[in-house]
Amino acid sequence: MREEIISTxxxxxxxxxxxxxxxxxxxxxxxxxxRSGKLTSQIKRLKKIPGDERxxxxxxxxxxxxxxxxxxxxxxxxxxxxxxxxxxxxIPGVRPKRGHLHLITKAIKEISRTFEQIGFVRVRYPxxxxxxxxxxxLNMPKAHPARDEWExxxxxxxxxxxxxxxxxxxxxxxxxxxxxxxxxxTSSGFIPIRMVNIAKCYRRQIDASHVPMFHQFEGLVxxxxxxxxxxxxxxxxFARNFFGASRxxxxxPFHFQFTEPSxxxxxxxxxxxxxxxxxxxxxxxxxGGAGMVHPTVLKNGGIDPKEYSGFAFGWxxxxxxxxxxxxxxxxxxxxxxxDLKFLRQF
Amino acid sequence: xxxKIPDNWLxxxxxxKATSSEVAKYLSLSGPSVEKVEESVYFIEVTTNRVxxxxxxxxxxxxxxxxxxxxxxxxxxxxxxxxxxxxxKVDYLEAEVDHKLCSRFSAVLIKNVQIKQSPDxxxxxxxxxxxxxxxxxxxxxxxxxxxLGQPVxxxxxxxxLKGKMVLRESRKGERLxxxxxxxxxxxxxxxxxxxxxxxxxxxxGIMGGENSAVDGSTKNILLFVQTYNPVNIRxxxxxxxxxxxxxxxxxxxxxxxxxxxxxxxGIEFFVKLTNGxxxxxxxxxxxxxxxxxxxxxNTDFIxxxxxxxxxxGKITQILRSLGFETxxxxxxxxxxxxxxxxxxxxxxxxxxxxxxxxxxxxxxxxELMQGALPEPPADAPFxxxxxxxxxxxxxxxxxxxxxxxVTPEEAPTGLTLKNPLGKESERLRTSLMPSLLAAARQNLGxxxxxxLFEAANVYIPRSGDLPNEKMxxxxxxxxxxxxxxxxxxxxxxSELNIGWEIVSGDAAHFLPNRHVYIKAxxxxxxxxxxxxxxxxxxxxxxxxxxxxxxxxxSFKPIPKYPAQIEDMTLxxxxxxxxxxxxxxxxxxxxxxxxxELTDIYKDAFGEALSSAYxxxxxxxxxxxxxxxxxxxxxxxxxxxxxxxxxxxxxx
Numbered sequence: 003m004r005e006e007i008i009s010t011x012x013x014x015x016x017x018x019x020x021x022x023x024x025x026x027x028x029x030x031x032x033x034x035x036x037r038s039g040k041l042t043s044q045i046k047r048l049k050k051i052p053g054d055e056r057x058x059x060x061x062x063x064x065x066x067x068x069x070x071x072x073x074x075x076x077x078x079x080x081x082x083x084x085x086x087x088x089x090x091x092x093i094p095g096v097r098p099k100r101g102h103l104h105l106i107t108k109a110i111k112e113i114s115r116t117f118e119q120i121g122f123v124r125v126r127y128p129x130x131x132x133x134x135x136x137x138x139x140l141n142m143p144k145a146h147p148a149r150d151e152w153e154x155x156x157x158x159x160x161x162x163x164x165x166x167x168x169x170x171x172x173x174x175x176x177x178x179x180x181x182x183x184x185x186x187x188t189s190s191g192f193i194p195i196r197m198v199n200i201a202k203c204y205r206r207q208i209d210a211s212h213v214p215m216f217h218q219f220e221g222l223v224x225x226x227x228x229x230x231x232x233x234x235x236x237x238x239x240f241a242r243n244f245f246g247a248s249r250x251x252x253x254x255p256f257h258f259q260f261t262e263p264s265x266x267x268x269x270x271x272x273x274x275x276x277x278x279x280x281x282x283x284x285x286x287x288x289x290g291g292a293g294m295v296h297p298t299v300l301k302n303g304g305i306d307p308k309e310y311s312g313f314a315f316g317w318x319x320x321x322x323x324x325x326x327x328x329x330x331x332x333x334x335x336x337x338x339x340x341d342l343k344f345l346r347q348f
Numbered sequence: 349x350x351x352k353i354p355d356n357w358l359x360x361x362x363x364x365k366a367t368s369s370e371v372a373k374y375l376s377l378s379g380p381s382v383e384k385v386e387e388s389v390y391f392i393e394v395t396t397n398r399v400x401x402x403x404x405x406x407x408x409x410x411x412x413x414x415x416x417x418x419x420x421x422x423x424x425x426x427x428x429x430x431x432x433x434x435x436x437k438v439d440y441l442e443a444e445v446d447h448k449l450c451s452r453f454s455a456v457l458i459k460n461v462q463i464k465q466s467p468d469x470x471x472x473x474x475x476x477x478x479x480x481x482x483x484x485x486x487x488x489x490x491x492x493x494x495x496l497g498q499p500v501x502x503x504x505x506x507x508x509l510k511g512k513m514v515l516r517e518s519r520k521g522e523r524l525x526x527x528x529x530x531x532x533x534x535x536x537x538x539x540x541x542x543x544x545x546x547x548x549x550x551x552x553g554i555m556g557g558e559n560s561a562v563d564g565s566t567k568n569i570l571l572f573v574q575t576y577n578p579v580n581i582r583x584x585x586x587x588x589x590x591x592x593x594x595x596x597x598x599x600x601x602x603x604x605x606x607x608x609x610x611x612x613x614g615i616e617f618f619v620k621l622t623n624g625x626x627x628x629x630x631x632x633x634x635x636x637x638x639x640x641x642x643x644x645x646n647t648d649f650i651x652x653x654x655x656x657x658x659x660x661g662k663i664t665q666i667l668r669s670l671g672f673e674t675x676x677x678x679x680x681x682x683x684x685x686x687x688x689x690x691x692x693x694x695x696x697x698x699x700x701x702x703x704x705x706x707x708x709x710x711x712x713x714x715e716l717m718q719g720a721l722p723e724p725p726a727d728a729p730f731x732x733x734x735x736x737x738x739x740x741x742x743x744x745x746x747x748x749x750x751x752x753x754v755t756p757e758e759a760p761t762g763l764t765l766k767n768p769l770g771k772e773s774e775r776l777r778t779s780l781m782p783s784l785l786a787a788a789r790q791n792l793g794x795x796x797x798x799x800l801f802e803a804a805n806v807y808i809p810r811s812g813d814l815p816n817e818k819m820x821x822x823x824x825x826x827x828x829x830x831x832x833x834x835x836x837x838x839x840x841x842s843e844l845n846i847g848w849e850i851v852s853g854d855a856a857h858f859l860p861n862r863h864v865y866i867k868a869x870x871x872x873x874x875x876x877x878x879x880x881x882x883x884x885x886x887x888x889x890x891x892x893x894x895x896x897x898x899x900x901x902s903f904k905p906i907p908k909y910p911a912q913i914e915d916m917t918l919x920x921x922x923x924x925x926x927x928x929x930x931x932x933x934x935x936x937x938x939x940x941x942x943x944e945l946t947d948i949y950k951d952a953f954g955e956a957l958s959s960a961y962x963x964x965x966x967x968x969x970x971x972x973x974x975x976x977x978x979x980x981x982x983x984x985x986x987x988x989x990x991x992x993x994x995x996x997x998x999x
Binding site: 126 | 382579656742753786
């Protein structure tokens with residue numbers, strides 16, 4: 003039986019080597035490996051061989067079979083080269099029309115995702131708001147010089163007896179008291195707060211780096227025992243996860259009426275990593291303002307400052323995203339243009 | 349406010365070996381922010397609460413406290429004044445002062461001044477802080493103001509008639525010409541000074557009057573240094589748009605103790621530079637001198653706010669370096685606030701800031717908060733909005749952001765701004781349509797079809813309340829066939845699992861017969877149609893869409909029996925609405941599970957023959973396979989129905 007198998011194999015191999023067309027190869031495949039092919043019928047006879055020998059012969063047959071199969075495939079490729087149907091797989095595909103989400107949408111998504119990972123909740127508060135929520139409730143009495151920082155648009159309607167004029171919010175901080183009131187008015191009156199408020203803001207200014215409408219995101223955290231260390235921890239978390247693992251933040255003194263202490267937040271430069279280069283200021287880039295919520299603001303939101311403390315920060319979405327992506331868009335107004343030549347780039 | 353501090357002037361008062369870049373760096377980390385140092389001048393941003401820093405002396409005082417925290421030796425060199433004699437009454441000036449407006453009023457007569465050019469060193473210093481030198485009298489005022497942060501004014505003494513001044517609140521409509529030649533009609537409540545003849549001679553704290561100004565022939569001057577009520581100053585300065593350097597300082601609330609230095613330094617310079625002879629007695633009306641303010645704080649509070657414990661000794665050292673007096677009682681610390689910090693330091697939080705910034709924010713720990721997670725507001729719309737945008741993007745839409753401020757024509761019912769940047773951005777929009785039209789027009793050169801969309805609030809006015817901020821989803825198609833645009837909206841609605849219906853009806857801005865409302869459960873979700881400008885436009889109320897949508901379609905059992913599918917071409921009389929035909933068949937014939945328009949017949953010239961349509965029908969029975977005979981019965985019923993209702997016949 004063994005010799006028979008070997009000679010079948012050798013015979014098959016010789017014939018395959020001489021075959022000249024793929025149809026000839028197919029005939030050979032059938033005559034050896036087909037349902038009633040020579041090798042196939044030898045496999046069928048295996049059953050009759052006694053135990054010990056069966057295993058050995060089985061291995062031999064299998065080896066022969068795979069040798070024949072691979073030679074068949076090899077030979078088929080060799081003679082087939084000339085007979086292949088011509089086809090150009092490099093031809094460009096027919097693409098579906100590509101849509102584009104705006105950079106600001108992408109930025110808002112990434113920013114809110116980053117904060118959601120550490121338990122922040124996204125909210126949305128009025129973009130056209132009472133003076134009280136925008137300034138007065140944030141510890142900025144009427145005619146306070148601190149208001150100069152915000153070039154505010156006023157709406158031409160009669161003022162509210164309690165809340166004053168209607169303004170276009172120049173910052174998302176106007177959502178702070180709204181959020182405190184929301185939390186206090188739920189059935190449980192449950193604090194903590196970890197909010198991120200993202201909205202349109204308006205300021206009376208227009209030039210290459212300012213537009214009268216832009217977006218801000220405001221973080222607000224209130225709980226028992228919230229400290230500057232927690233603010234630093236949150237900002238560092240954001241820097242690592244939004245800007246990149248090696249990025250850090252630092253705080254510098256600043257002043258806002260609605261936080262005490264108040265800070266300016268810098269992030270380490272992603273180009274020189276803190277050494278100092280053309281893009282940054284001594285290794286740092288300015289992100290925006292932050293601070294510990296002023297006790298007067300907590301009181302105005304119905305929260306006892308003796309029991310709770312908190313921090314807040316509010317930065318520009320556009321600016322923060324530009325800093326992340328390294329996009330150097332020379333004129334911020336481009337973001338608000340509808341030119342497809344711009345929009346299709348992203 | 350931004351100030352300029354020349355390095356050499358600063359070093360008159362700040363004794364240190366630190367380089368200017370070291371000074372800049374450490375100030376920024378623990379005090380006022382130094383934006384840059386250029387040609388040995390520091391450009392410093394002073395926040396509104398720290399008007400005490402808005403001067404050479406103020407910066408020197410901060411730096412002398414901050415530098416040692418970074419291991420750099422530094423010392424403040426105080427100004428030594430000559431022996432000054434103050435008196436509440438003098439013979440050369442009779443003054444009546446409203447103390448609500450002016451908490452400290454001081455003045456001194458200096459005789460026989462010689463008006464001439466200032467020396468070069470003084471001119472150079474003024475030029476370095478951005479002030480144009482004029483003559484020694486004017487220059488001294490500016491010099492003292494920049495050095496101390498205390499505005500100083502000089503009157504021509506001989507123009508103060510009858511040697512009398514009345515400092516009072518102005519009456520509405522009073523007129524006054526300031527020394528820049530501008531005549532102001534006063535709003536009332538401004539601080540003014542009247543002389544013995546009842547003439548207004550000073551718009552106090554803002555600018556002197558023309559009629560009392562020093563000129564080339566002035567002999568005797570009155571050196572004038574006061575502390576004014578910041579609220580009045582700000583109101584006047586803002587309403588008259590007269591934002592002088594003096595006003596910007598006064599409106600932030602100055603330290604009345606600074607007046608002593610101001611008048612003393614002024615006298616010193618007048619003697620030195622004009623050969624003037626000051627009177628021995630300085631008029632000083634200061635009925636309520638500064639009494640040190642007390643603030644109490646304890647170490648537990650400091651530790652809780654900073655997240656780390658700072659040793660008591662360190663706290664004491666920091667506060668003393670800033671001029672506070674400290675007095676410990678166990679864990680409690682009583683602090684006496686120096687006069688120049690009285691406006692800014694009132695509550696324990698203010699003291700925490702002082703300790704922390706000098707301790708160094710970089711030395712505080714950084715850690716995420718522990719504790720319970722917040723409860724999110726129920727029903728937040730953000731995920732839904734993101735989904736809608738992604739769907740439209742998937743269909744080739746390009747998202748845009750446009751300004752919410754539009755022209756009065758574009759929002760006839762919109763809220764109007766009191767102080768717009770211009771007519772073209774005077775109103776808050778009530779629809780996205782004008783903005784999207786403008787956006788489409790911005791791409792007139794584009795010949796290919798395109799689809800722009802935006803999701804943004806519109807602001808619908810409500811009487812006596814804030815406007816209703818409605819998140820709208822608007823989109824515009826250019827160079828696009830009607831069916832393709834409408835197909836995208838149908839695709840959107842179907843991905844949102846909304847069972848919608850189309851109701852035709854004309855609307856403003858849309859061409860007649862080319863507008864539909866999209867409804868779900870009887871509620872309007874939005875509209876779609878062709879605008880008179882030729883674009884296809886849609887706008888949805890995002891909240892209505894969200895209410896109508898379903899996150900996931902409910903499960904329907906897979907039909908066990910195959911459907912019979914067949915195509916039929918039907919011709920209709922002109923002006924037949926095919927959407928209605930399909931709706932009719934599906935509503936009437938329960939065994940038709942699906943009906944689609946697959947083709948519209950065209951004639952030999954490629955023009956659509958609007959009267960011939962091919963439909964594909966799916967006949968489906970829930971419990972059995974339909975036979976040919978049954979299918980034929982359905983077909984007959986359909987054709988009979990269409991013929992009766994629409995006059996359509998099989999081709």
